[in-house]
Amino acid sequence: MANVYKVLGQVIPAATTATTLYTVPAATSTVCSTLSVCNQGVTTNIRVAIRPAGATLATSQYIAFDNFVNANDTLFLTLGISLATTDVVTVYAGTANVSFGLFGSEIS
16 A cells, blocks of 8 residues: 655635535545645635535535634644545635645555
8 A cells, every 4th residue: 555645635715615625536545634724815714524425515524614714814724534535625715815725645
């Protein structure tokens, strides 16, 4: 089994739009170690969900829901979340100036 440490995904979602940050590739498991949330504008809310096997977004999947990030501030969340093939990390921000970055390792 090979471990590849990498940037898993980076995205700036459109305002108020649930957006895929990362999908686990076929025949792969992933450990998500850190999520960065960089707010480049006014104070806004964010959401983060883990969708098992690409399931439709549901309230039970949120690991952060309407948490606020201050204007021009950055959050770093240490996760240690294990994901299986086709699991999806979905992000959301109340404004269109928040960048999300996910870092970890893929195991195949």
